[in-house]
Amino acid sequence: MILLARRTSETQKTLEVIVRRLPVTHSEYSNYCEHVRRLKAGFAGEQRVDAEWLELDLPSPYYFLHDFQTMNDFGSTHQMDTIFLCRQFLLILEIKNITGILSYDALFAQFTRTTGEGNLEGMTDPFLQLERHVVWMKRLLQREHFHLPVLHAVVLATKNGILSEGFQGQPIFHVTGLRVHLQKWLDLHQPVETEKLFRFARVLMSMHKKVKRAVKVPFEDMVKGVICPKCANGQPMSYSYKKWHCPRCGLVDRDALKRDLEDYRLLVGPKLTNKSFREFFAIDSPNVAYKLLQQLPLKAEGSKKHREYWMME
Structure with a gap:
């Protein structure tokens, strides 16, 4: 059951309006277009992973919360691409739709990619992001007196993202590997009571609050x-x-x-x-x-x- 559906973000909608109303000769026009392109690519990647879930035989009951957003007690935000709840575990996914040769240095928490043109680009470490979400989720489970394993993984939505040896031992795989990993996790963990699972899903839903990202709007030039x-x-x-x-x-x-x-x-x-x-x-x-x-x-x-x-x- 999908409790929280995935929708186009307010940030993407806002940027699309800016691009539509901004003259192509504006100095920032290409930057806004590039931002929109990246958001659209990310959303397409998330939809690709969503489609993969539809082909899987999932244990009932199960609950999906897509693009879950909330704020912790310290005023910092958490945004999780997908939360999957079943009786065996809770899974947090970070979805990446990136191409090129991907490299990772765990010692320096450095995530990079080499593009087809040979350019080296630094990217945010998704594993640190996920670990931060996991800590928050475990605290919430403890507060609710509910015992459920919390798993996490990075899912690549495209086969054109090539993983290098530095990713060995890290929770990352291509979307086509979701079926295998899901079955492994299901076999590894024992189920909990159905009633408690739904109650915790409702707790998460009550905490969901859209986080509005600040977008610089060039009103004078639009x-x-x-x-x-x-x-x-x-x-x-x-x-x-x-x-x-x-x-x-x-x-x-x-x-x-x-x-x-x-x-x-x-x-x-x-x-x-x-x-x-x-x-x-x-x-x-x-x-x-x-x-x-x-x-x-x-x-x-x-x-x-x-x-x-x-x-x-």
């Missing part, structure tokens, strides 16, 4: 207005006769504003005023802005100049 979904390079649309028109491709769309309201939420937040609405969507008239705001699925508070609008979840 294209304002309602953006044409067909044209590239952030082509603004014009509004007349209750419709949005694209002057470049001729697209006519009544719902363009409702769609781009998500852009506002990601870049600014859930609260709007007549002024902030006009500034973001490049609307000159306060009266036109007021009429448009009345048509949107928003919750209004206050009156006249002090009126605020909130996006409903």
Whole structure:
């Protein structure tokens, strides 16, 4: 049973909006594009591993929590790609979708890769990340008076990540090896009571809280207005006769504003005023802005100049 489904992160959505609204000539445009590319690759890798789970014969009951996020007592965050709970153990997975020749030096906790072009790149040590999560999870289990082995592993989502000898003895394998490792772990550990397992899964769900990553938003340089979904390079649309028109491709769309309201939420937040609405969507008239705001699925508070609008979840 999937208790927590995997979804596109708010960070990726925000960066995609920035790329859509930022001129290609902007000095940071390529950096934002590269960030989006990496996030998409990571998400695709996670989906590849999710698909592998579907082909496995899993012991019932079992629970999945994908992209679990929480904060510990010290104010630091924990983000785990996948938590798998079954009666025999709890498994934490760190999923990597990276290519090239991968190397690891345990003495220096140094994880590197050599790309196809021969470039050497340093990367965050995933084993230290996992060990930190394991310590937190064991403390939580102890607090809940629940005894369950905590396992962890790094899973490579692509066969194009070549592991070198430095990884010997480390909990890392390609996604196709998940079946073998899962069976080995199941044979090694004895099952616990079903009721206790579900109770602990509910504890984890109650602790899940999305961690919002800070993204630098270049508001001053971004294209304002309602953006044409067909044209590239952030082509603004014009509004007349209750419709949005694209002057470049001729697209006519009544719902363009409702769609781009998500852009506002990601870049600014859930609260709007007549002024902030006009500034973001490049609307000159306060009266036109007021009429448009009345048509949107928003919750209004206050009156006249002090009126605020909130996006409903």
